[in-house]
Amino acid sequence: MTEIKTVAVLGAGVMGAGIAAHVANAGARVLLLDIVPPGAETRNALAEGAVARMLKVDPAPFMGKAAARNVIPGNLEDDLDKLAEADWIIEAVIERLDIKRDLYARIEAVRKEGSVVSSNTSTLPLSTLVEGMPERFARDFLIAHFFNPPRYMRLMELVGGPRTRPEALAAVERFADLRLGKSVVHCKDTPSFIANRLGVVWIQTAVVEAVERGLDVEDVDALIGKPMGIPKTGVFGLLDLVGLDLIPHVTASLAGSLPKDDPFHAINRPVPLVERMIAEGYTGRKGKGGFYRLNRSGGGRVKEALDLTTGDYRVSRKADVAAVKDSRKDLRALLSHDSPHGAYAWAVMGPTLAYAASLAGVVADHIAEIDEAMRLGYAWTQGPFELIDRIGADWLAERLAADGMTVPAILKTAAGRAFYRVEDGHLQQLGLDGAYHPVQRPEGVLLLEDVKRASKPILRNASAALWDIGDGVACFEFTSKMNAMDPDIMDLLGKAMRRVKTDYKALVIHNEGTNFSVGANLGLALFAANIAAWTEIESLVEQGQETYRALRTAPFPVVGAPSGMALGGGCEILLHCDAVQAHAETYIGLVECGVGIVPAWGGCAEMLHRWQTLGRVPKGPMPAAAKVFETISTATVAKSAAEAKTLLYLRPDDGITMNRSRLLADAKARALAMVEAGYTPPEPRAYALPGPSGRAAMEMAVRGFRRLGKATPHDAVVSGALAEVLSGGDADPLDTLDEDAVLDLERAQFMRLVREAGTIARVEHMLLTGKPLRN
Template sequence: MSKRNISKVAVLGSGVMGSRIACHFANIGAEVLLLDILPKEGSDRNKIVNDALAAALKSNPSPIYDKRFAKRIKTGNFDDDLSKIKDCDWVIEVIIERLDIKQQLLEKVDKLRKPGTLITTNTSGIPIHAIAEGRSDDFKKHFCGTHFFNPPRYLPLLELIPGPDTDPAVLSFLEEYGSRILGKVTVLCKDTPAFIANRVGVFGIMGLFHLVEEMGLTVEEVDRLTGPVLGRPKSATFRTADVVGLDTLVHVAKGVQANCPNDEQNATFALPGYLQQMVEKNMLGSKTGKGFFFKDRSTPKGDILQLDLKTLEYKPQVKPKFATLDAARKEDDLKKRMTILYTGSDKAGEFYRKSFHGLFAYVSHRIPEITDALYKIDDAMRAGFGWEMGPFELWDAVGVEKALKDLRDSGSGAGMTAAKWVDEMLAAGHSSFYKVEGGKRLYYDIASKSYKPVPRAEGTIVLGELPESSIVWKNSQAVVRDLGDGILCVSWNSKMNTIGAEVIQGLNKA
């Protein structure tokens, strides 16, 4: 890491993201200056920022490791305290998603900051180059996007988005600082609408919103199909939408549809009728108390009801029954489970094939548009959306050639075809997007048409990528590996990582 020191950070904007980003920097020991606008009335000029920070500290899960760390955060307002940024090493803008307002604030920041200060924006979709227009050369050199995912303490993704004038040394520093100090999975993105994770993730959600209508599935059925059994969070699809907020989701979807007219799946980002009606009725999810699910507090146990997408009325949940799900749940190995889901002969199997095909086709066309390297899409989806497998890893699991043939045979609609480079890869004798050779994980590089090592932070060891010869002892639940330099590593794969006789045997052996 370069010698740049980050001891004091200014966070401009104390909303949900700003206050929690401030807490995360306090977690790592930095002094934080958290600023926001003046209230429209009242004598307390810091009421907005103080109330926001107090709400963040009371939230669950907590954004801060220890309540005592909150003392590291000092609050203020833009009118009285913006000049204090001259003492900060990094200024992060986290205000409303309006280009004009961001530019107005950053114009002031440009005049007050000391040369060399890092300036970044947490925008989730406004072009980085547009935000930096009109700023000084030194500002542009030290400016880029740093898109944290909410909640910052718990979701590890940090997307880095350079502008046309960003100094490569700044990006290099932020990549390493994000990984080593902030504990993030840092993914370098191109300056395209919604960047990587939201572009792919919101496409996936919107695709399912349309597929549920096409297949006549219920809200609960889709959440059962797209949760832990698929290696994804328990909140799955519709519950995740409720938590995020339908207004937020719709904002991103509309932004992609408007700003990506040449996207072959542009129509997927259009709102289905029921979703449009929900927004109009203010059924936005958890923030309004009603969304795809509703907690009926009039019942003794506070029953959770699901939304009937045809009538927009709530009804009791009925546990779905799919033979494919029953079979998949018996398999602990995620790759083998994906094959079971993909090849299922019932309605669930049909659902997985349709949703997988749409996802596979879409991500293949996003290269080189949003990134040049396919592993970055997988990294972003695992770290930002909590997927255990990224799209290309999932495609590998079910078989690249098989899925490509199935996609063609399915006669899917316009845009539902894979990019030509996938055919070229297979024609050249490369059957997968990833492979392990010599203890290193390699990915298929589209530009060079060859495999390259997946970059790792210095000192990183991935056990699954070590050669078989590194294993010195194992049983059904524990493995002892020789890492070199006289170091042994014990790992175990017991159910729920419980420590039983075989795990203890492995520890004793080591």
């Protein structure tokens, strides 16, 4: 079976370069080739320029600058013979059949036996691409469709032809899953496959109906957004993000390739307003603006929205949609609401869900594949069949029939039933044959959602739960809003540790929320501060310190398994784990200074210990303390798990999992390996800190930033408190401090800062706007 070690990407445009960067993130060597541009100073100018650009843009295609060294730039004239080294050759050139076929002939002349060739196309069918090509090429050819940006979008649509070797498909799927972190959905060779075919119909319907009904863009995005489990960008915000100029190309491709009776043709009608916007350069965020824009005239920043009736911009307003308020998360009530907004919601989602139902068996064999494609390709919280289960298949069929629309066959098959059910603790999906079949997980995938379907929690309260995940390992899950740390979590974590000590071998801390934890519950802290409940606040700080220390010193291994944001107290709990198995897209940081406080659940102490024992800094008390001061005072957040290692939020031997679906299984395996190796708790901490002279040096650095305008007055106050902690207070630099002494300093400076008016203002501003206050 083909094993992929070396990859080549042909085409250094946005997609090709992004794919190459993500292959490099996986640690694989990748050759990036493009044409030799006329008049260029260097023959590799396009590929080299792409790498240089990717090192500067944000969000970053590379997970760390070191990954860029895995990309070898070249060109299609001088370096084509190097394709003989590649196990997987990815074509990502312009969507023109003649150019692709010419390139395939050149590839075939130099590639090695058994290498896999794929196209990133989403508009040209595989059957057309391999037409007239040799059998040797056809059996190694497939379509592997990445979504943009390749690093962050988890979906890969995989398409094979009747002549494609199963081993070639398996090799790409294995590499994409394990190395690139992709959820691979097998698609049939139909126009635009799954996500874009359904997604374009949804977007086109939403835009056409909104323009023809003269609705406000803010109201549309409030309707076709959170109430339906769709990102808060809604439709118009999404179009601004991806670029309006892409839509005509995609719709033209679908119009030319779909059958004449496809429902897409009915909604694919011109929108003069959009055509004018594109012609005038209003293509979204990358242009002069889109349906929304920032008006910076006069030195201001005023958010404006496009009036769909007049075509002029006006000051954007907050949406006020009675249909959303009245429905109270009841999707059927929203689609039935007796108002123009309710009628619009149905006019968009009714045909969209009907279209999705009509594609069952056409674009994929199983409804779960269609749902997965929309969840990961368009960030829907629930796929179309999951949405149909929310409103009822019978209700949808009756409403479609009442409106004179065709009722798809699978809705009739589902009459009186749901598309998904749980049987004996296992999730099942309705098949085209009318029977239920298991929703299959890839081998080696362990999901907490599946554990929860099949069992009851060992312990639970309002903010957390403890689950048995098998083989003597328990999993502690946060369930609070945004997984914010609060007293209930601390209380249950203490109980969980006692339970694990007696009944289990190890503990994993993990949840499947969007973010691992955004930190402490600031709302509770602000409330306590406003009523001057200082004793209660200090008690919570002490509880956190003792709970986290107990976690680190427990007689069993504790493995953190984060994904998404792990900030403040969420970062601190990871710092106290014996090991961390992090999803590659984990963003870790001690951000307390941004809200006017210092880390006080052992974050300062743990970072000092790491930089003193693991950091690549000169020996002595000051270098480690200075490095920690720099990181914490600037609220530095690692933008990937790889970057977190350079900041020592993660240790060098902590693990990184590329595929989020495999994170829990990897963390469990890590915990069991530690048990097998004869785990013993770590030794007590000891600190050599620089004392008053070190504190003075840190404060002097802050005064320098104040003079340059890079630090605010309250920054200086907070940094001074942080310097007090990290220097060891009045301790003599020759003395060794124990952990209690450092924790006492953390707690004292936290309590001093929480009484400051500047800190209260920062917390209030963060809760109100979600952004830090620069006071």
